[in-house]
Amino acid sequence: MSDVYTPEFDPETGKPLRKVRSFVLREGRLTKGQERAMEELWPRFGVEYQAQAVDPAALFGRAAPLVVEIGYGMGGSLLAMAAAEPEKNFLGIEVHTPGVGALLMGIEEKGLANLRTLHHDAVEVLEHMLPDASVDRLQLYFPDPWHKKRHHKRRIVQPAFVALLARKLKPGALLHFATDWENYAQWMLEVLAAEPALVNESAEGGYVPVPAWRPHTKFEARGERLGHGVWDLLFRRA
């Protein structure tokens, strides 16, 4: 069984365990196909959350460069990337159940052997499950913008989060963000530039053109319909 929920309160002390989360789960109904995928395909392509480090190669049955994507939404762009780079292992992390179901259906349809998913808060997965210096590319595309100022604390990109991501990267590995909110892009740039373990791949110290490996995403298309711009940020672990 996939399990996205962790207790909000310590069962013993009753105290809140944390934390401002980057998401609020508003689960719509699953389609029949997504429901079937969660039952039948999860055991094959789903990875159970556990609060201790795992060997990423063991999740795929082979050692290969590891790409991790946080918040893949309905999974369309992650499926395309995994199909385009079969020599890499892809691990998606998403909390939204219909998205996880849709990704599982896509893995089966496309016959992908190099894509697995977790159904859990990516912050906890990174904190507890992925070893340090284990990831070749970390991707975060169009994270929830939480555009009201009083909600900015919910934005997933924060200094401590970026420091955590940097620790998970192998030396020389890439961290790739994209957003369609200019104000979030500026904040991302500020936080990334302030992280001493990371170096900007943009010679001018700003944004980069969309790298060849990133397809259009669903949220990107929505932003474009609303007239938003798009900003890609690419940093390398020193």
Ligand SMILES: C[S@@+](CC[C@H](N)C(=O)[O-])C[C@H]1O[C@@H](n2cnc3c(N)ncnc32)[C@H](O)[C@@H]1O
């Ligand atoms: C705005 S959507 C973007 C989806 C996709 N990347 C795209 O561009 O179409 C953000 C996604 O991140 C997921 N998300 C937010 N916080 C998360 C977290 N802490 N762990 C895992 N997924 C998260 C949400 O459920 C949502 O599907």
